[in-house]
Amino acid sequence: MSALPAKPGLRHSVSEWYSNNHQLSETAQHERHVSNVIRQEGRSLRNETNCQTTWDERDTSRRLRDRTWDVARCKEALEACAQKVDQEMEALTLTKEQTEQALAATAVPLEVSSECLTLRDGRRGYELVVDPVDEQLKREVELIEKVQQVLQQHIDKSFEQLCVLQEARHQLTADLQNKMDALDIDMSCLSLTIKSPQISLKTNPTRIPSGSSTPQEWIQFSQYNMANAQEAMQVSYQMREEMSLTRAQLQNELDTQRRAAEFALRKRNHHEEQARDELEWQIKNTEDEMAEMESDIQGLDADLQAKTASLKLAHTRLENRTNRPGMDLCRDEVQHGLVNEIHQLEATNTALKQKLSEAQLSCPLRCSHSSLLILGTGF
Template sequence: MAASPMKERKRCSVADWESSNRQLWESAELRRLTAHRIRQEARHLRNDTLSKMELDQSNSFQHLSDRIQEVSRWKDRLQSCVQEVNKEIDALRKVKEEAEHVLAALLPPLEVSVECLSLREGRRGGELVCDPVEAELKKEVEASERAKRELQQHVDKAFQQLFLLQEARQQLTYDLQNKMEALDVDMRCQSLTVTSPGISLKLSPLCVPLGSTSPQEWEQFSRYNISRAQEETQTSQQLREDVTLTLAKVQSELQAQHAATNFALRKRYHKVDQACSELHWQQKTTREEVAELELDICRLEEDLQAKEAPLKLVHTRLENRATRPGVDLCQDQVQHGLMSELLTHDNILTARLNIRVPPCYLFAHNLHLRFFISLTDISLDAVSTKFYCWSAWHHRNSSEMV
């Protein structure tokens, strides 16, 4: 079979071919220019990005350094404030313990003073007097009670102030602990580099955590804690000064009052001792006088008995002569002499003795009464001296000296 003739294709002219090639060249040139521009822009963008990243990293590093310095500064201030608060707590606790010790030391002397007043109420008779000792003891009891009230008030205030200081210290410690943890985090962040192990992309790194604060709030929080701690420290220092002054005043007042009471008690004890000595001397003298008076009464009774025999003789003679008979019953000289003798015995001697003896008995009875009164007075003085609580007071003085 004979081959079919080939279909003639469309042919371009030389001009068209040249025009087509020129278009290709121009298109390629345009694309090369565009690519060159894009490459230049990409290089510029890469350089800008690298520069900005390096600048941002440098700024972040500097910001971290500044933040670390600021946090360190506040940490140092908080540490210093905590140390001051600790010192003040120790000082206030020491003053409080001293006040409590003085308060406890007031109780035994106060009990002794109250016991002395109670014992002195046991005095009897004329010894139950309102003397300077009682007045000074009452003053001492009042001074001790007043000192107890003042010291107890200061102890209560110190206890409350210690609570406030501890609360302020707790807040400072909490803030300081947070500062130390934040400082550790920032220092670890500052030490990280692009080549550090463990760095990675995180989910939502720009998410603001709950509870975040502004720098102003952060600074205000620490500033408030330090300011509060300083105020409580100043209040505590003023309270310590007040407690110290009160302790000095209380000790001075009580020492002065104790000296006054001790002087009054010694003086009264000396007077009572003198009174007892005087009563003992009066007792001895009265006993001797009673003995002499009783001896004289015995002698008077003996004299009275001695006068009975001559009186009996006269009575017997007169009675016998009355039996004379008749005219011999004469009132002669003998009769008159006997009657005169009888009158002498009866009216003078016997009458005088009978008059003298009863008053002697009465006076002796009075002396006996006075003797028993002096014994009673001595007994009362002895009880009074015992109730003057000298033993308890002397024991108190010995305890205070120890």
């Protein structure tokens, strides 16, 4: 027995069929409308995002160009400041070398003045006097030592200032190198496009790197470095002016003192030459007087010898007349004359001997004084 066909499913009415078809049509129409709206919104969004992306890219490029211009201007300012620092360092180094040369130039005058004092200490006797030459030479030595101390202080200060300038130059160099690196990076970023092969997605590119600074801090940092360098250069300039002025003033003082010492020495030499001429004149007169005294001593001695012979004659005559006999032994005028002659000759001999003794005693004194005069002339 064959099986009966299965019963069809739930049957719908014609109205339900129309209603279902109408619903399907409305649903399809709604879906198409929604799709159309989405498509229109998508197209609008694409247009807006394309415009926004293009604008953002161009705005970013503009900002990069502005930033590179700012960095380039700042780099130029740093380079100009660094160049001025280099020039100031060269000028200060030159001034320092000139001051060192001035300090070295005082060594010989100091040795000369000290040697002069040492040599003058070798004077003997009454020539070892404290005269104006000694005073001027001692003042010159003290002044040179003071000048050396002042110049050395300036040299030390200039060396310290060179270190300050070097540190400022180092800060400028570091800042300048950072500006150059940043400029290279920004220029590289400016050259990138969407077709560049170097571009790629990065992990968290919007993060804020550690050590980041604000634009105000960025410009203030460079301004501080340049201001610090300007201040160091100003101090260096004032120091150079002060060193040049001090060198000129000290040189004038040294020249003035040198001329004063030379004048005192010339004046002293003139006085010594006058004293020497006076002593030489005294020596000549003393020697002449000694020669005359020697001649007079010889004359006195000759007269004494002659008077002794006359005395012998008178003694002999008087003694021989004592041998007269008898009444002829008369104390006549001859007798009285011989006695008076003997007394006169004895008095004369006594006077001659006394004067000869005085003359002989005065000769050693004159010789001694003449020796002192000769020593006084320095011969």
